[in-house]
């Protein structure tokens with residue numbers, strides 16, 4: 001599938017019907033807060049999986065995903081994948097084993113981002129922020 | 130140490146502000162030249178000066194200029210407190226006292242023949258810029274050169290035009306990321322350590338220079354180790370409060386080290402154990 005620059009691949013809160021792998025291009029994950037300008041909180045590149053909401057109930061997307069440039073993705077039907085994982089636990093486990101590190105790495109990165117390491121230090125001990 | 134040499138280290142030399150440019154709302158670059166004569170000011174990348182604002186106070190600030198251009202003394206400063214905020218108000222012709230250069234340097238010459246990975250966060254790019262100048266001036270002596278930079282938001286990116294220029298060179302890989310961005314930002318969003326995998330360097334033949342907030346240094350060092358860069362090939366620059374800057378007062382003590390004399394640039398294996406200690 002091809003998404004042109006600016007096109008939304010999915011929107012926050014939608015049922016996660018697909019699992020995407022980015023083959024080419026870049027994708028921004030955005031949060032829209034009413035009354036505030038949208039904020040990009042992560043960006044993904046070629047070779048990276050896009051989203052994991054399809055894997056974890058209630059299978060709803062958490063962010064808006066927008067192509068930052070012409071982006072090509074491989075798309076898998078989430079429903080079909082989930083069914084195969086149920087039927088074939090070895091396959092299901094293998095896929096979980098691949099996705100778990102991705103989810104863990106993104107969680108750790110998100111936590112680092114919110115500690116605002118470049119912000120003004122309280123104790124003024126450092127300035128190289 | 131002979132008294133004369135000691136006085137030399139403790140006595141600020143007067144310099145005049147040649148130029149003050151605003152890099153971001155609270156960050157500015159000061160270009161200084163000697164008040165008397167035109168003696169050049171040789172320094173090594175990574176070293177710092179004690180800058181003295183008469184009647185206000187003295188602060189350690191890294192040199193951010195080109196070591197090949199010792200006629201100009203350049204510092205990039207974040208207005209944080211009493212002294213640095215007063216410095217932001219300086220005008221062309223104002224006098225600043227300078228003691229230095231002090232401290233250890235990035236091992237730019239020793240890195241010849243290796244891939245070089247430079248990881249900077251926030252204002253940490255300032256102490257690394259002299260090393261980047263020196264490496265790019267002798268670009269052929271190095272393998273891959275990778276510059277990874279993280280900032281808070283796109284507005285906070287330091288030396289933006291220079292980063293773009295370096296990134297435009299065919300022989301240098303530059304990648305920039307921010308923690309969050311408005312929707313018109315076309316670049317990366319995420320932590321700087323997440324860029325490490327994209328550098329395409331050979332870990333065991335890499336020398337890495339890291340500077341930024343201490344937490345960022347920690348994550349970057351872990352990410353480099355995870356990739357296989359040996360501890361003895363990772364260098365980082367530490368920041369501690371200082372008074373004399375010259376190894377006399379002990380104000381900058383960190384574990385068993387005086388940061389002003391044995392640092393600010395340390396080889397990671399020499400301080401790895403201290404680095405994991407929580408409050409020092």
Ligand SMILES: Cc1cc2nc3c(=O)[nH]c(=O)nc-3n(C[C@H](O)[C@H](O)[C@H](O)COP(=O)(O)OP(=O)(O)OC[C@H]3O[C@@H](n4cnc5c(N)ncnc54)[C@H](O)[C@@H]3O)c2cc1C
Pocket residue numbers: 124126127128177186187188189190191192205206207208209210211212213214252255256367368369370371393
């Ligand atoms: C090796 C090294 C390199 C550095 N490089 C840079 C750099 O390139 N750019 C940069 O922006 N920062 C750099 N810093 C950090 C910089 O030195 C501090 O941000 C700076 O010292 C803050 O000083 P301030 O007076 O503005 O802030 P304050 O927090 O107000 O004061 C910090 C220090 O100033 C003195 N001081 C100021 N006011 C008072 C007072 N009222 N009473 C008593 N003491 C006072 C004290 O010594 C105090 O510890 C570096 C630090 C080190 C150690």
Ligand code: FES
Pocket residue numbers: 370371372373374375376377378379380381382387388389390
């Ligand atoms: S600042 Fe005085 S010994 Fe380091």
